[in-house]
Amino acid sequence: MKLLIAPAAFKGSLTALQAAQAIEAGWTKVFARHQLTLFPFANGGEGTAALLTQQRQGTLHHYEVRDPLGRPVQAALGLVDNGQTAVIDVASASGLHCLQREQRDPIHASSYGTGQLIRHALDLGVSKIIVGLGDSATNEAGAGLFQALGGRLFDAHGNLLGDPCQGGNMLELARVFHIDLSEFDPRIAKTRFELACDVSNPILGADGATRVYGPQKGVAEDQMPAFEAALTAVAAVLHRDLGIDVTRRAHSGAAGGIGAMLMVACRASAFPGASYVMEACGLEQKVAEADLILTGEGQSDQRSAQEKVPLLVLDLARRQRKPAIMLSGAIRDASNLMLSWPAASMFATLTENKAWEDMLASAGADLEMCAYNLARTLKMARELPL
Amino acid sequence: MKLLIAPAAFKGSLTALQAAQAIEAGWTKVFARHQLTLFPFANGGEGTAALLTQQRQGTLHHYEVRDPLGRPVQAALGLVDNGQTAVIDVASASGLHCLQREQRDPIHASSYGTGQLIRHALDLGVSKIIVGLGDSATNEAGAGLFQALGGRLFDAHGNLLGDPCQGGNMLELARVFHIDLSEFDPRIAKTRFELACDVSNPILGADGATRVYGPQKGVAEDQMPAFEAALTAVAAVLHRDLGIDVTRRAHSGAAGGIGAMLMVACRASAFPGASYVMEACGLEQKVAEADLILTGEGQSDQRSAQEKVPLLVLDLARRQRKPAIMLSGAIRDASNLMLSWPAASMFATLTENKAWEDMLASAGADLEMCAYNLARTLKMARELPL
CATH class of the missing domain: 3.40.50.10350 (Glycerate kinase; domain 1)
Structure with missing residues (x-):
C-alpha cells in the first residue's frame, strides 16, 4: 500500500x-x-526551503549568515529548476528556532541574515527567488534584510539608521523618514521574487503583525505601541519613497512585516504559503x-x-x-x-x-x-x- | 458483521x-x-439487575419501596431461572442516582429499601437471591436493610435503635452494642445469597468504605471519624453476636458496608462483580x-x-x-x-x-x-x- x-x-x-x-x-x-x-508540509515557515528543494529534486546549500541576534548561523538555500531558481525561507536564518525561549528579543532581532541569503542566491545567478515567510523571530518589517541588500534608511535629519545587527534597536525604526536605494543590489530588479506566506495578516492594525504575532516573538503588551509605531513608519516611507502602499495588502504582515518590505523593495508577489507549496511541489500528483x-x-x-x-x-x-x-x-x-x-x-x-x-x-x-x-x-x- | x-x-x-x-x-x-x-456491563452497581435479568431471559418486576431518604421509589427485581432466582441491586432502591447531587446525605441515607426488595424476593418463593452491590448512596453497613428484614439493633442500655429512615441519624450506629435476630425473616436462612460487588475494599480502615467511597456520597472530611466509628461498631457486634469477623474480608466495604451485613446476617457469598456478571450472563459465548x-x-x-x-x-x-x-x-x-x-x-x-x-x-x-x-x-x- x-x-x-x-x-x-x-x-x-x-x-x-x-x-x-x-x-x-x-x-x-x-x-x-x-x-x-x-x-512534511511547510507553508512558508520552517522547513519550506528544504521541502521545496527535496520535492523538486534540487540541491541544498548552506551559508554562514547572521542569526536574528547577529551571531553566525548556517542557513539553507535550495537550488532548483537546473539552478534557475533559489528557494529560501526566513526561518532558516531569522527564525524563532534559532533562539532559546529566553533569548527571544524582538527589539534586537533582525532579518539581516535572510538578506545575506538572498545575496548568496543572487551570486548564484538565479532568475527567481522563492522566499518562505513564517516562523520568524523578528518584528522589524524586513529592515535588516533591506540593509543587507544595500538599502539605506535615514531619519528626518538625514542621519543614517545604522545596521540593527550592530546592537541596534528596532524601535528606532519609528524615526525612519527616507529610504535610499542608490546602493541597493541592482540584480534584484532583474530577479523575480515569489513569497510563500504562512499568514495573510497585514503589517499594521488590530490584526497586524505586531498585535497578532508579536507576543509569540516576545513583544510585551506595553511594547505594542512602540513596535506598531516602528512598522507604521517603515510602511509610510515605503509608500512615499517607493510608491507602493502595502498596508492593506494581504500577507504584508507575514514574518513580522518582511512581506511588506519584499513586496515593495523587491517587487515580490505574495501567495498563501500552503497553496503555493502544494502547487510548487506537485502535491496533487502525490495524492493521486x-x-x-x-x-x-x-x-x-x-x-x-x-x-x-x-x-x-x-x-x-x-x-x-x-x-x-x-x-x-x-x-x-x-x-x-x-x-x-x-x-x-x-x-x-x-x-x-x-x-x-x-x-x-x-x-x-x-x-x-x-x-x-x-x-x-x-x-x-x-x-x-x- | x-x-x-x-x-x-x-x-x-x-x-x-x-x-x-x-x-x-x-x-x-x-x-x-x-x-x-x-x-451494558454492570459490575454490581446500577443496571446489574436489569442486565442479568435481560441476559438470562427473566422478567423484571417493580416494587414501591423506600429510597435512601425514605421517600417512595419504584425499584426493580428480576426473576430468572424459572422463578427460582431473584436478582436485585442496591442501586435500584438505595442508589446515588435516586438523589439530586445536593440531596446527598450520608447521615440519613439508608439501605432500608433494599431490605424491602429482598423481602419481596422472599415473598416470591425464590431459593436464591443475587444482589448487586455498588453505586449506593449509603454508608451505614446495611443497617437499614437489616432492620427492613426484621433485624434489631440495641445500644448498651438495651434501647432499640429506631428505624433510621424515620429521621434517624446513621452516626448513632456508633452506639450499637447488641444485634437481635429473633424477628429476623426466617426465610433468609433457607435462601442462598450471592453478592456481585463492584469494589473489593474492606468495611474499615484506610482503604475502607468510608475513607475511599464516603466522599462521593457526601461524607465530609471532618465527618470521617464519626462514620468510621459507626461502621466499626456495627462490624464489632456482627462479630461478637453472630460470630463472623468480616473486617478483613474483601468486599465487606462494598455499597457502604452492605457487603459486611449481608455476608454475616444472610451468610452471603461475595464475588468480584464484573467476573460474576460475566459468568452469570454467559459473556464468553457472546464474545464467541x-x-x-x-x-x-x-x-x-x-x-x-x-x-x-x-x-x-x-x-x-x-x-x-x-x-x-x-x-x-x-x-x-x-x-x-x-x-x-x-x-x-x-x-x-x-x-x-x-x-x-x-x-x-x-x-x-x-x-x-x-x-x-x-x-x-x-x-x-x-x-x-x-
Missing part, C-alpha cells in the same frame, strides 16, 4: 518533518512493507499516487482565518476521491469538525487532560502512538467481515 | 446502557446492517459469536486495584482471538495502556483539554461521535489494499 504522510508542523512541539517521522515510526511498527512518502493520505497539525479547530494545511490536504484528497485521515495533537469541537471537514476520520493524540507543557513534551511519542493505534485498527479491519 | 458492544458505565456521566446506546447510535450511522448486541467487540469506560488507567470491566472484556476477547477495541472517555498514560492492554486499538472521546463538567455534559455525544469516527475508519479500510 502507498501512504502519503503530509502533516503540518505541530506548533511549539514538532516540525512538520518531525511529525511526519513520528507518524512513519508508528505506522511501520505495524505495516513494515507499506510504501511511505513523507511530505497514494492509496491513503495522512495529515494533521498541532491543534485543529475551525476558528482560524488562515489556510489550514490539513484542510487543504483533505480537500485535495476529496477531489481525487482518496481516503484521508487526520491525526492532530488536539481537536477542538471534534464533533463539528468530524462532520464538516472531508476526512474519513480524525484522531487526537491527546487522550486525557494535560498541562500544556506536558502536551508539548510528549508530542512526538504521542503522535507515534496515535499512528500505531490507527495502523493496528486498519490491520485488524482486514480480518473483519465488514 | 456481528458486533458486541460491552462498555461499563462512564462514571458520573453515562450509565453502561447509555454508553452502549451511544456507541450503537454512532455505529449505525455508518453501518446500518450490522448485527449489534448491547451488553461476535466478529468484533467494543468496550470502554469513563476513564481508563492502570492505577485501579479493582476489576476493570474493559480489561476483563479485552482479556476474554484475547483468549478467543477476537478483535476488541476500547472507547473510553479519557485514557491516562495512553502510550503504556496501548502496549499493555490486549486491545487491537483504543480511542478516547476526549480530544482537547476540557473542564470536568464539560466532559461530563458532552459524554454521550462525544462517545457517539467516537464510535462514528471508528466505524468510518473501518468502512474506509474496506477499500484499502492493506
Whole structure:
C-alpha cells in the first residue's frame, strides 16, 4: 500500500518533518512493507526551503549568515529548476528556532541574515527567488534584510539608521523618514521574487503583525505601541519613497512585516504559503499516487482565518476521491469538525487532560502512538467481515 | 458483521446502557446492517439487575419501596431461572442516582429499601437471591436493610435503635452494642445469597468504605471519624453476636458496608462483580459469536486495584482471538495502556483539554461521535489494499 504522510508542523512541539517521522515510526511498527512518502508540509515557515528543494529534486546549500541576534548561523538555500531558481525561507536564518525561549528579543532581532541569503542566491545567478515567510523571530518589517541588500534608511535629519545587527534597536525604526536605494543590489530588479506566506495578516492594525504575532516573538503588551509605531513608519516611507502602499495588502504582515518590505523593495508577489507549496511541489500528483493520505497539525479547530494545511490536504484528497485521515495533537469541537471537514476520520493524540507543557513534551511519542493505534485498527479491519 | 458492544458505565456521566446506546447510535450511522448486541456491563452497581435479568431471559418486576431518604421509589427485581432466582441491586432502591447531587446525605441515607426488595424476593418463593452491590448512596453497613428484614439493633442500655429512615441519624450506629435476630425473616436462612460487588475494599480502615467511597456520597472530611466509628461498631457486634469477623474480608466495604451485613446476617457469598456478571450472563459465548467487540469506560488507567470491566472484556476477547477495541472517555498514560492492554486499538472521546463538567455534559455525544469516527475508519479500510 502507498501512504502519503503530509502533516503540518505541530506548533511549539514538532516540525512538520518531525511529525511526519513520528507518524512513519508508528505506522511501520505495524505495516513494515507499506510504501511511505513523507511530505512534511511547510507553508512558508520552517522547513519550506528544504521541502521545496527535496520535492523538486534540487540541491541544498548552506551559508554562514547572521542569526536574528547577529551571531553566525548556517542557513539553507535550495537550488532548483537546473539552478534557475533559489528557494529560501526566513526561518532558516531569522527564525524563532534559532533562539532559546529566553533569548527571544524582538527589539534586537533582525532579518539581516535572510538578506545575506538572498545575496548568496543572487551570486548564484538565479532568475527567481522563492522566499518562505513564517516562523520568524523578528518584528522589524524586513529592515535588516533591506540593509543587507544595500538599502539605506535615514531619519528626518538625514542621519543614517545604522545596521540593527550592530546592537541596534528596532524601535528606532519609528524615526525612519527616507529610504535610499542608490546602493541597493541592482540584480534584484532583474530577479523575480515569489513569497510563500504562512499568514495573510497585514503589517499594521488590530490584526497586524505586531498585535497578532508579536507576543509569540516576545513583544510585551506595553511594547505594542512602540513596535506598531516602528512598522507604521517603515510602511509610510515605503509608500512615499517607493510608491507602493502595502498596508492593506494581504500577507504584508507575514514574518513580522518582511512581506511588506519584499513586496515593495523587491517587487515580490505574495501567495498563501500552503497553496503555493502544494502547487510548487506537485502535491496533487502525490495524492493521486497514494492509496491513503495522512495529515494533521498541532491543534485543529475551525476558528482560524488562515489556510489550514490539513484542510487543504483533505480537500485535495476529496477531489481525487482518496481516503484521508487526520491525526492532530488536539481537536477542538471534534464533533463539528468530524462532520464538516472531508476526512474519513480524525484522531487526537491527546487522550486525557494535560498541562500544556506536558502536551508539548510528549508530542512526538504521542503522535507515534496515535499512528500505531490507527495502523493496528486498519490491520485488524482486514480480518473483519465488514 | 456481528458486533458486541460491552462498555461499563462512564462514571458520573453515562450509565453502561447509555454508553452502549451511544456507541450503537454512532455505529449505525455508518453501518446500518450490522448485527449489534448491547451488553451494558454492570459490575454490581446500577443496571446489574436489569442486565442479568435481560441476559438470562427473566422478567423484571417493580416494587414501591423506600429510597435512601425514605421517600417512595419504584425499584426493580428480576426473576430468572424459572422463578427460582431473584436478582436485585442496591442501586435500584438505595442508589446515588435516586438523589439530586445536593440531596446527598450520608447521615440519613439508608439501605432500608433494599431490605424491602429482598423481602419481596422472599415473598416470591425464590431459593436464591443475587444482589448487586455498588453505586449506593449509603454508608451505614446495611443497617437499614437489616432492620427492613426484621433485624434489631440495641445500644448498651438495651434501647432499640429506631428505624433510621424515620429521621434517624446513621452516626448513632456508633452506639450499637447488641444485634437481635429473633424477628429476623426466617426465610433468609433457607435462601442462598450471592453478592456481585463492584469494589473489593474492606468495611474499615484506610482503604475502607468510608475513607475511599464516603466522599462521593457526601461524607465530609471532618465527618470521617464519626462514620468510621459507626461502621466499626456495627462490624464489632456482627462479630461478637453472630460470630463472623468480616473486617478483613474483601468486599465487606462494598455499597457502604452492605457487603459486611449481608455476608454475616444472610451468610452471603461475595464475588468480584464484573467476573460474576460475566459468568452469570454467559459473556464468553457472546464474545464467541461476535466478529468484533467494543468496550470502554469513563476513564481508563492502570492505577485501579479493582476489576476493570474493559480489561476483563479485552482479556476474554484475547483468549478467543477476537478483535476488541476500547472507547473510553479519557485514557491516562495512553502510550503504556496501548502496549499493555490486549486491545487491537483504543480511542478516547476526549480530544482537547476540557473542564470536568464539560466532559461530563458532552459524554454521550462525544462517545457517539467516537464510535462514528471508528466505524468510518473501518468502512474506509474496506477499500484499502492493506
